Amino acid sequence: MKPVLILGYGLLSYGLFFVTFLYSIGFVGNLWVPHSIDSTPTQPLAMALLTNLALLTLFAVQHSGMARPAFKRWLTRYIPEAAERSTYVLLSTLCLALLMYGWSPMGGTLWQMDSQWARCLMHSLYLASWGLLLYATFLINHFDLFGLRQVWAAFRRRQPAPLRFVTPTLYRIVRHPIYVGWLGIVWFTPTMTVTHALFAAGATAYILVGIKLEEKDLEDAHPEYAQYKRKVPALIPSLRRRLQKTRPVATVG
Numbered sequence: 538m539k540p541v542l543i544l545g546y547g548l549l550s551y552g553l554f555f556v557t558f559l560y561s562i563g564f565v566g567n568l569w570v571p572h573s574i575d576s577t578p579t580q581p582l583a584m585a586l587l588t589n590l591a592l593l594t595l596f597a598v599q600h601s602g603m604a605r606p607a608f609k610r611w612l613t614r615y616i617p618e619a620a621e622r623s624t625y626v627l628l629s630t631l632c633l634a635l636l637m638y639g640w641s642p643m644g645g646t647l648w649q650m651d652s653q654w655a656r657c658l659m660h661s662l663y664l665a666s667w668g669l670l671l672y673a674t675f676l677i678n679h680f681d682l683f684g685l686r687q688v689w690a691a692f693r694r695r696q697p698a699p700l701r702f703v704t705p706t707l708y709r710i711v712r713h714p715i716y717v718g719w720l721g722i723v724w725f726t727p728t729m730t731v732t733h734a735l736f737a738a739g740a741t742a743y744i745l746v747g748i749k750l751e752e753k754d755l756e757d758a759h760p761e762y763a764q765y766k767r768k769v770p771a772l773i774p775s776l777r778r779r780l781q782k783t784r785p786v787a788t789v790g
């Protein structure tokens with residue numbers, strides 16, 4: 538595959554991801570977009586539940602399955618290595634878009650905050666969680682996580698330097714700031730409907746399983762990860778057990 542085509546493919550994947558990412562801020566927060574997580578129910582409850590569970594499962598299997606090293610090895614027998622991450626980003630984006638498009642609101646309110654300031658606080662925490670997620674991607678390497686670094690290197694006919702294991706700022710007080718952001722996104726809402734709770738519970742279960750799989754790969758790739766894991770908590774930040782700044786020493790997949 539010609540390097541310019543790989544670059545175009547990577548840019549297209551990233552562009553689609555970015556538009557879907559912006560829509561999902563409105564979708565989960567019930568803000569600004571026409572079809573959101575708590576739009577008016579249109580299907581019978583059982584049908585809506587099955588649809589939503591199927592969509593959540595599809596996203597979880599794709600997102601976690603394609604991130605495994607064995608899957609990446611298999612995939613790169615058929616596509617250039619430089620396009621692997623962009624393919625992951627593209628398929629994750631398509632699954633997320635399908636999830637939002639096919640999502641079937643179920644109605645039913647579990648709790649609701651009526652006071653203006655409480656609603657405002659929840660919306661602020663919700664948007665701050667998106668900010669945290671985005672910020673944390675830049676701490677690891679935003680352009681690597683979304684495949685741009687790899688396709689740019691291919692375009693320049695260079696081999697991209699392997700991504701290093703890093704523990705900058707937030708990563709010294711919590712091991713998974715991106716997933717902390719996700720948890721905030723799904724749980725901070727002024728109105729918790731049954732639909733929203735299903736989404737939040739599904740996302741939480743996915744994150745907890747995803748962490749186990751991701752950390753196994755990180756431990757395999759980076760022997761010092763075990764020590765990092767002992768010192769830094771997974772999801773609840775601890776300032777007391779703050780990891781000393783260490784030089785990154787190994788690569789991760």
Ligand SMILES: C[S@@+](CC[C@H](N)C(=O)[O-])C[C@H]1O[C@@H](n2cnc3c(N)ncnc32)[C@H](O)[C@@H]1O
Nearest residue numbers: 673677701702703704712713714715716789790
């Ligand atoms: C979606 S990101 C989530 C990262 C992290 N679990 C978090 O919540 O902030 C997953 C990718 O980040 C990589 N990764 C996780 N922790 C890392 C670190 N400290 N340094 C570099 N890469 C890391 C994993 O290898 C995986 O490819």
